[in-house]
Amino acid sequence: MLPASAKAPHKQSRKQSISIGRGTRKRDEDSGTEVGEGTDEWAQSKATVRPPDQLELTDAELKEEFTRILTANNPHAPQNIVRYSFKEGTYKLIGFVNQLAVHYTQVGNLIPKDSDEGRRQHYRDELVAGSQESAKVISETENLEEDEEPKELETESGSQTDVPAAGAAEKVTEEELMTPKQPKERKLTNQFNFSERASQTFNNPLRDRECQMEPPPRTNFSATANQTDDIIKVSQAAKIVERMVNQNTYDDVAQDFKYYEDAADEYRDQVGTLLPLWKFQNDKAKRLSVTALCWNPKYRDLFAVGHGSYDFMKQSRGMLLLYSMKNPSFPEYMFSSDSGIMCLDIHVDHPYLVAVGHYDGNVAIYNLKKPHSQPSFRSSAKSGKHSDPVWQVKWQKDDMDQNLNFFSVSSDGRIVSWTLVKSELVHVDVIKLKVEGSTTEVPEGLQLHTVGCGTAFDFHKEIDYMFLVGTEEGKIYKCSKSYSSQFLDTYDAHNMAVDAVSWNPYHTKVFMSCSSDWTVKIWDHTIKTPMFIYDLNSAVGDVAWAPYSSTVFAAVTTDGKAHVFDLAINKYEAICNQPVAAKKKNKITHVQFNPIHPIIIVGDDRGHIICLKLSPNLRKMPKEKKGQEVQKGPAVEIAKLDKLLNLVREVKIKT
Amino acid sequence: MNEWMNTDREPDPLPSSLPGPTAPSLGEPQAEVEETLKRIQSHKGVIGTMVVNAEGIPIRTTLDNSTTVQYAGLLHHLTMKAKSTVRDIDPQNDLTFLRIRSKKHEIMVAPDKEYLLIVIQNPCE
Numbered sequence: 001m002l003p004a005s006a007k008a009p010h011k012q013s014r015k016q017s018i019s020i021g022r023g024t025r026k027r028d029e030d031s032g033t034e035v036g037e038g039t040d041e042w043a044q045s046k047a048t049v050r051p052p053d054q055l056e057l058t059d060a061e062l063k064e065e066f067t068r069i070l071t072a073n074n075p076h077a078p079q080n081i082v083r084y085s086f087k088e089g090t091y092k093l094i095g096f097v098n099q100l101a102v103h104y105t106q107v108g109n110l111i112p113k114d115s116d117e118g119r120r121q122h123y124r125d126e127l128v129a130g131s132q133e134s135a136k137v138i139s140e141t142e143n144l145e146e147d148e149e150p151k152e153l154e155t156e157s158g159s160q161t162d163v164p165a166a167g168a169a170e171k172v173t174e175e176e177l178m179t180p181k182q183p184k185e186r187k188l189t190n191q192f193n194f195s196e197r198a199s200q201t202f203n204n205p206l207r208d209r210e211c212q213m214e215p216p217p218r219t220n221f222s223a224t225a226n227q228t229d230d231i232i233k234v235s236q237a238a239k240i241v242e243r244m245v246n247q248n249t250y251d252d253v254a255q256d257f258k259y260y261e262d263a264a265d266e267y268r269d270q271v272g273t274l275l276p277l278w279k280f281q282n283d284k285a286k287r288l289s290v291t292a293l294c295w296n297p298k299y300r301d302l303f304a305v306g307h308g309s310y311d312f313m314k315q316s317r318g319m320l321l322l323y324s325m326k327n328p329s330f331p332e333y334m335f336s337s338d339s340g341i342m343c344l345d346i347h348v349d350h351p352y353l354v355a356v357g358h359y360d361g362n363v364a365i366y367n368l369k370k371p372h373s374q375p376s377f378r379s380s381a382k383s384g385k386h387s388d389p390v391w392q393v394k395w396q397k398d399d400m401d402q403n404l405n406f407f408s409v410s411s412d413g414r415i416v417s418w419t420l421v422k423s424e425l426v427h428v429d430v431i432k433l434k435v436e437g438s439t440t441e442v443p444e445g446l447q448l449h450t451v452g453c454g455t456a457f458d459f460h461k462e463i464d465y466m467f468l469v470g471t472e473e474g475k476i477y478k479c480s481k482s483y484s485s486q487f488l489d490t491y492d493a494h495n496m497a498v499d500a501v502s503w504n505p506y507h508t509k510v511f512m513s514c515s516s517d518w519t520v521k522i523w524d525h526t527i528k529t530p531m532f533i534y535d536l537n538s539a540v541g542d543v544a545w546a547p548y549s550s551t552v553f554a555a556v557t558t559d560g561k562a563h564v565f566d567l568a569i570n571k572y573e574a575i576c577n578q579p580v581a582a583k584k585k586n587k588i589t590h591v592q593f594n595p596i597h598p599i600i601i602v603g604d605d606r607g608h609i610i611c612l613k614l615s616p617n618l619r620k621m622p623k624e625k626k627g628q629e630v631q632k633g634p635a636v637e638i639a640k641l642d643k644l645l646n647l648v649r650e651v652k653i654k655t
Numbered sequence: 656m657n658e659w660m661n662t663d664r665e666p667d668p669l670p671s672s673l674p675g676p677t678a679p680s681l682g683e684p685q686a687e688v689e690e691t692l693k694r695i696q697s698h699k700g701v702i703g704t705m706v707v708n709a710e711g712i713p714i715r716t717t718l719d720n721s722t723t724v725q726y727a728g729l730l731h732h733l734t735m736k737a738k739s740t741v742r743d744i745d746p747q748n749d750l751t752f753l754r755i756r757s758k759k760h761e762i763m764v765a766p767d768k769e770y771l772l773i774v775i776q777n778p779c780e
Contacts, residue, residue: 230769231685231688231689231706231715232684232688233769233770234706234767234772235687235691236767237767237771237772238688240765241763241765241772242694244754244774245700245763248700249778251778329694
């Protein structure tokens with residue numbers, strides 16, 4: 001179909017079309033039934049009807065001839081296609097435009113015979129044809145046999161089918177030989193009597209079997225990572241806050257310490273109590289005994305604790321801890337050492353210097369301003385350390401060259417003065433203790449002494465050169481620093497080792513000693529026999545004079561009790577007799593009074609330190625007499641004690 | 656084949672959790688502060704601790720973020736006010752610490768030159 005390419009309408013063609021249309025209608029009307037005579041009228045009137053919008057053309061124009069060319073061009077195809085050419089980088093006009101117009105497509109399934117697919121299909125068709133042929137053959141044989149034995153069909157149809165099937169099978173096999181790859185013959189089943197038998201093995205049910213390892217042990221590891229190193233600047237604030245937190249936790253204890261006074265003491269004459277306050281302990285020092293206690297002379301809330309072991313067989317490390325009452329949960333300073341610490345002393349003028357004596361005979365000085373674990377100065381085997389445990393150290397006044405100086409006493413019988421000369425410890429043997437009366441004559445004419453073992457000493461408060469030494473034999477020697485071989489005096493004090501000797505802080509003549517033979521004895525150093533003897537039913541570990549009164553002192557025993565005596569109140573008995581150990585089995589080893597607060601600290605052999613407050617009865621001051629001013633001061637104390645002693649002395653003189 | 660046994664006891668603590676040489680014994684000041692803060696946090700009744708810098712921005716904390724930010728902002732202002740109060744009364748004086756005790760707990764603030772250490776504790780258990 002080719003659409004007309006002319007665009008100008010033609011009058012003639014229109015006329016023609018109209019007339020043609022009429023012509024066809026006429027023919028139709030002949031066959032139709034409706035139109036009757038009216039059509040004739042239509043057919044007869046051939047007058048042309050002029051549409052109103054028809055173009056008016058002149059005759060010349062009407063006769064004009066127009067040439068029409070029929071081409072095979074597709075009028076819908078675009079005539080000016082441009083394509084971008086990458087090679088030239090411009091748009092180029094394509095001369096040849098596809099003029100093909102597709103009106104109808106259908107996909108068919110004809111394939112050429114000689115192509116692969118065609119051959120395959122042909123082959124398959126042949127195979128199918130072959131089987132059909134064999135089927136035809138079989139049916140032919142069946143027909144033959146049926147003719148022969150029609151009766152047997154019904155009953156033995158199955159067998160017959162089998163037989164011809166067998167026969168057919170033979171033929172099939174023959175055919176197979178002829179044409180390889182023939183498909184297997186389909187099994188012919190008798191439609192009347194056929195049962196298929198099949199069997200299947202039992203399928204075991206599937207079960208999931210799993211096993212899992214025991215998960216490995218896990219611990220939580222967590223740590224905080226800081227952006228900056230500036231956390232050091234919070235150290236001061238952290239210390240303060242730690243104390244605040246502790247104060248909150250131990251609020252009642254702090255209140256008791258400051259304000260609590262046992263009201264019951266008014267009704268209990270001559271008896272006092274010890275109120276337990278804080279308990280100090282540290283995990284690191286858990287199994288170690290408290291071997292030394294000392295309050296700091298400058299900072300009255302700070303005290304030093306030495307840890308070690310008294311057991312000869314179980315010697316391990318030692319620790320030096322300094323606690324503040326403001327923070328009972330963690331020590332302010334912590335030092336550890338290889339050998340147990342047996343004694344310590346803090347310098348009065350330099351409260352940051354701590355002198356320490358070890359079980360292995362060494363002495364050391366720790367500087368609290370430099371809190372490393374190592375002591376600042378240490379003695380060694382070369383520099384004259386003791387060959388036995390050092391039982392006591394005490395700072396002395398600086399020597400003439402302003403060098404620091406302290407004394408130490410040990411079981412090896414030497415009392416050594418150590419001086420810190422240009423950051424080295426120089427030792428000077430002050431005295432070698434001899435057991436008196438034990439000198440034996442040896443054939444060569446030399447005198448052999450048995451070495452005495454010093455276990456405690458104390459220096460006189462006022463008389464500088466005089467000091468007392470207690471020994472393991474139970475004797476107390478009064479010695480002078482200047483005389484190295486002779487004692488000023490000897491006291492047969494105890495039956496067992498002397499554990500502590502202590503001068504009275506007020507009275508210059510009185511001193512006190514305690515021993516493992518269960519006794520505490522009070523002496524006047526001018527008299528050979530003790531003034532007062534107290535038997536405490538258990539080995540006495542330590543005694544200490546109270547700093548506020550000349551007649552008050554405390555003693556601690558291995559049965560875990562603390563005894564407080566006030567000679568002014570009761571000359572014969574303790575006014576306080578109280579078990580203070582943290583656990584019943586613990587033995588109390590040391591006791592110290594605080595210089596200003598009414599508290600004492602006791603240490604036990606498990607590393608616990610307990611702080612106790614003295615009840616008012618234990619701190620009795622002389623009563624005011626009416627009209628008289630209360631006299632305070634050392635003189636009063638001395639007088640008080642003198643009075644007591646005089647009583648005793650009189651008795652002694654009498655007897 | 657190895658046999659797996661179920662041991663009834665808890666696994667032994669790994670060696671890292673046992674206490675070793677502590678920072679104070681080693682003398683490192685930074686680790687010492689860390690230890691102190693750790694001790695404070697594990698003290699009885701302490702709910703949380705935080706370190707806040709001079710601008711009120713929390714640097715480290717043991718509480719959750721929103722609480723921390725709230726505490727830091729509010730307490731920073733309060734501490735500044737308290738400090739200025741103390742200073743106004745006596746210019747030689749300075750604020751050492753601030754304690755706010757409320758019905759439920761106590762907030763302790765220790766100001767420093769650059770930082771603020773805040774601890775919230777429940778004192779009475």
